[in-house]
Amino acid sequence: MFGSRLDTDGKTRSERTKRHVNPGHSSKEETLVVGGGIIGASVALALSRRGASVRILERAEPGGLATHAAAGILGPMNETDRPGPFLDLMRQSLSLYPGFVAGLIEETGLSPDLVLDGILSVAPTPSDRAALKARHIWQRAIDPEVTFLEGAAAKELEPALTGTVDSALWYPREGHVFAPRLIKALFGALARRGVALEQGVQVVRIQPEPSGTLAVIDDTGGTRHARSVVLAAGAALSAIGIPGSPVRIHPVNGQILAVRSPGSFYRRVVFYPPHGYFVPKKDGTVVIGATEERIGGRTRVTPAGLLDFLTPLAPLAPDLLSLPLHHTWSGLRPCSEDALPVLGPLPACPNIFVAGGHYRNGILLAPVTGEILADMVTGQSSPLTTLSAPFSPGRFNGDPSKKFLTK
Numbered sequence: 001m002f003g004s005r006l007d008t009d010g011k012t013r014s015e016r017t018k019r020h021v022n023p024g025h026s027s028k029e030e031t032l033v034v035g036g037g038i039i040g041a042s043v044a045l046a047l048s049r050r051g052a053s054v055r056i057l058e059r060a061e062p063g064g065l066a067t068h069a070a071a072g073i074l075g076p077m078n079e080t081d082r083p084g085p086f087l088d089l090m091r092q093s094l095s096l097y098p099g100f101v102a103g104l105i106e107e108t109g110l111s112p113d114l115v116l117d118g119i120l121s122v123a124p125t126p127s128d129r130a131a132l133k134a135r136h137i138w139q140r141a142i143d144p145e146v147t148f149l150e151g152a153a154a155k156e157l158e159p160a161l162t163g164t165v166d167s168a169l170w171y172p173r174e175g176h177v178f179a180p181r182l183i184k185a186l187f188g189a190l191a192r193r194g195v196a197l198e199q200g201v202q203v204v205r206i207q208p209e210p211s212g213t214l215a216v217i218d219d220t221g222g223t224r225h226a227r228s229v230v231l232a233a234g235a236a237l238s239a240i241g242i243p244g245s246p247v248r249i250h251p252v253n254g255q256i257l258a259v260r261s262p263g264s265f266y267r268r269v270v271f272y273p274p275h276g277y278f279v280p281k282k283d284g285t286v287v288i289g290a291t292e293e294r295i296g297g298r299t300r301v302t303p304a305g306l307l308d309f310l311t312p313l314a315p316l317a318p319d320l321l322s323l324p325l326h327h328t329w330s331g332l333r334p335c336s337e338d339a340l341p342v343l344g345p346l347p348a349c350p351n352i353f354v355a356g357g358h359y360r361n362g363i364l365l366a367p368v369t370g371e372i373l374a375d376m377v378t379g380q381s382s383p384l385t386t387l388s389a390p391f392s393p394g395r396f397n398g399d400p401s402k403k404f405l406t407k
């Protein structure tokens with residue numbers, strides 16, 4: 001079920017589930033990953049595959065803040081307005097996806113329904129056409145397979161587009177995955193590898209110790225000691241007290257829904273202006289989203305929010321709006337001050353690593369984030385760590401001209 005397990009900060013400790021999977025004994029040689037969402041799980045798996053001793057601390061349900069809410073789109077080209085390091089990072093992660101998923105299926109037998117059969121970005125009216133053409137020019141220089149289509153050709157690719165479509169861009173190698181199944185498969189793989197998951201542990205503070213290790217303190221005052229820590233606490237990352245950390249992550253609420261189609265004849269992910277999309281899933285549901293609202297650390301679903309992306313959908317794909325409503329939900333995207341990922345060690349404490357701020361693209365960026373963080377924590381430099389250099393937490397302190405990247 002999509003996003004049905006949203007976390008709340010208001011729960012008392014006794015209300016939170018206390019569950020330890022493979023608890024073992026924590027040790028000063030371990031890496032502790034704080035947060036069991038898609039990012040924490042991917043980092044833990046990559047670390048475990050490199051032979052590192054790793055344990056996940058999760059305050060509630062793994063992935064409950066954002067991962068379970070995600071539409072699962074893997075679509076780099078629609079997520080930025082220009083070429084540059086962010087697009088490079090997303091495209092690199094997309095290229096890792098088939099191997100990432102194949103490894104999970106091999107280890108667990110669980111399939112997260114990866115589909116890479118193309119994404120459309122449509123211009124509903126002639127006045128939207130020029131913007132699409134401008135995108136096509138810079139994007140085809142990066143990927144010659146990006147194609148400009150007239151409306152009729154776009155409608156052939158996606159039967160839900162029975163309304164007005166002027167033109168479209170076609171990204172034949174992009175697609176989507178079923179995020180709740182992906183995280184289930186990740187935790188299946190982690191359990192098989194003996195990686196410990198401690199559930200019901202809310203980390204409140206991390207303190208460097210004179211010996212060079214870290215004290216990781218939870219809300220009961222309990223302390224674990226670790227060689228290194230990876231912060232993967234999603235939209236709640238900034239609530240963890242860390243001396244001198246320049247990283248601020250803000251929660252951005254996303255409202256989203258699913259309708260149930262009678263068969264599986266809808267096929268492609270479609271982006272439509274100003275910021276809507278729909279995603280036909282293999283199980284016959286069509287996910288339609290999503291809002292972006294800065295309303296603090298709470299989630300909400302409102303009729304006005306749903307209208308925000310349903311109203312522009314009506315002239316494009318009217319049949320979708322007549323399908324039975326299956327489910328509505330919302331989740332909290334983790335957004336940094338420049339809306340870009342934050343990857344790497346904290347300048348003031350190099351054995352605390354941030355894996356955060358994935359905002360609209362944490363599902364897409366999970367494979368590359370896992371590899372990058374695992375390389376960093378185990379002290380290896382690689383082409384991927386070079387690729388991640390612009391996303392260092394250090395950009396938020398020091399030279400103000402380097403403070404913000406451009407998305």
Ligand SMILES: Cc1cc2nc3c(=O)[nH]c(=O)nc-3n(C[C@H](O)[C@H](O)[C@H](O)COP(=O)(O)OP(=O)(O)OC[C@H]3O[C@@H](n4cnc5c(N)ncnc54)[C@H](O)[C@@H]3O)c2cc1C
Pocket residue numbers: 007034035036037038039040057058059060061062063064065066067068069070071072073074201202203204232233234235236237240253254255256289290330331332333334355356357358359360361362363364365
């Ligand atoms: C409506 C919506 C649609 C989206 N669609 C897409 C999409 O199509 N494609 C895409 O790539 N991305 C999408 N995203 C974004 C994606 O879901 C996020 O970027 C991603 O899930 C972030 O993963 P995470 O592991 O960092 O955070 P989360 O999944 O939020 O996981 C963080 C975990 O940390 C735990 N935690 C928090 N604080 C503590 C603490 N102090 N101690 C212990 N544990 C803690 C939480 O309980 C949680 O389980 C969408 C998001 C939303 C809301």
